[in-house]
Structure formats: C-alpha cells, structure tokens
Amino acid sequence: xxxxxxxxxxxxxxxxxxxxxxxxxxxxxxxxxxxxxxxxxxxxxxxxxxxxxxxxxxxxxxxxxxxxxxxxxxxxxxxxxxxxxxxxxxxxxxxxxxxxxxxxxxxxxxxxx
Amino acid sequence: xxxxxxxxxxxxxxxxxxxxxxxxxxxxxxxxxxxxxxxxxxxxxxxxxxxxxxxxxxxxxxxxxxxxxxxxxxxxxxxxxxxxxxxxxxxxxxxxxxxxxxxxxxxxxxxx
Numbered sequence: 001x002x003x004x005x006x007x008x009x010x011x012x013x014x015x016x017x018x019x020x021x022x023x024x025x026x027x028x029x030x031x032x033x034x035x036x037x038x039x040x041x042x043x044x045x046x047x048x049x050x051x052x053x054x055x056x057x058x059x060x061x062x063x064x065x066x067x068x069x070x071x072x073x074x075x076x077x078x079x080x081x082x083x084x085x086x087x088x089x090x091x092x093x094x095x096x097x098x099x100x101x102x103x104x105x106x107x108x109x110x111x112x113x
Numbered sequence: 114x115x116x117x118x119x120x121x122x123x124x125x126x127x128x129x130x131x132x133x134x135x136x137x138x139x140x141x142x143x144x145x146x147x148x149x150x151x152x153x154x155x156x157x158x159x160x161x162x163x164x165x166x167x168x169x170x171x172x173x174x175x176x177x178x179x180x181x182x183x184x185x186x187x188x189x190x191x192x193x194x195x196x197x198x199x200x201x202x203x204x205x206x207x208x209x210x211x212x213x214x215x216x217x218x219x220x221x222x223x224x225x
Contacts, residue, residue: 103156
C-alpha cells in the first residue's frame, strides 16, 4: 500500500524559517506535490518535485530525495498569513497513467507574532 | 480564484436522500478529479475523468457515482446518504495527467 507521513502540527515565529517534512512509502514513484490549505478553503498548489534536489519558488522551496522516500517544504520569512495546513501528496505510482494523488494528513502550521 | 467552479457551496440534506454536486473545470483542462475531505480522514481521492472517460477510481462507495459530460463539466451523485457522508467535496482539474491540479472552492455537505 501507499503511506505518507507528516507531522500533525508545527509552530513557528513570524519572520523565521520552518521546514515541514514528509516521508512516503510507495510502490514506485511518479512525482510529489505540496499544497497549502487554509481552513475551510480549497488546497492551492505550491510545488512539484519529480527529480532529486531543490526547487525554489520565492519564499517557498521543496526538496526531494527519491532514494530516501523523503521530501521537505521550506518556508522562509514567515508571515502570519502562512498559518495553514500543508499537504504532501504523491502521484499514484500504480499501473495506468493517471493523475490520482494520494495525500498525507497534512501539517497544521501556526505562525506566532 | 483557481478557475474551477463548484455548485452548490453548501448543501444540507437528510439521511437517505440523493444529491448532485457539480463542477466546471478550468478552461482547457481535460481532466477532472473528485476528492472527499472529512475531519478524520484528510483528502481522499474518489474518482477521475479524462476527456469524458473514467480514468481512475479510489475507494468510492457504490452509492456514489460520477460522470463527465461532453462540455467537460462533471457531476458527482451521492445517494442513500448517511451521516458519515458529511464532508467537504472538492473537484480539481488539470490540463494533462500528472500536472498540478487546481481545486475548486468545494461543496460542504451536511447530512442530518
């Protein structure tokens, strides 16, 4: 089966840097996504990794190590509006070319002044 | 605004009833996905359509069905509703398989 693990909650201070980890155990690999979700709202796409290494996008970066089944999302210069849930998702590596995503439970980040 | 629209925004109904949730994908997107999000389960994939055809199925209950129409909008039908079906239902679309998915605002279903 497929399993994705993330910490349930994290707290950080405004202006700081925070790293949210995600580990996955899947039969194969087909790409990993990070989404941000504010309470009661739709998830919004943050980043996509399919090859090992770091992808940088403004204040947000995402890293992938396929051999370790590990990814992290790095948020710099934290702002209060970054308080949200961060969802790690892997594209279903099962047979057939689908876009099906398997989501972790999400990490709720609270940014404090 | 992702460009994906969903109606209705809220739906309150009783057990045993049937409802239809509607989704219009972003212009040009051929793939539509349905997800269920409840408090204790996180985001769960239900079903995917690509250009009118079913492409992938998750742990979707037999009481649930979906379709994608020639104009690419999609409907999710939920029947014989139970209390446990209360959840946020999201539709997402992508331009191609494997590309990032853009989520609609969701339909909050409450079954009383």
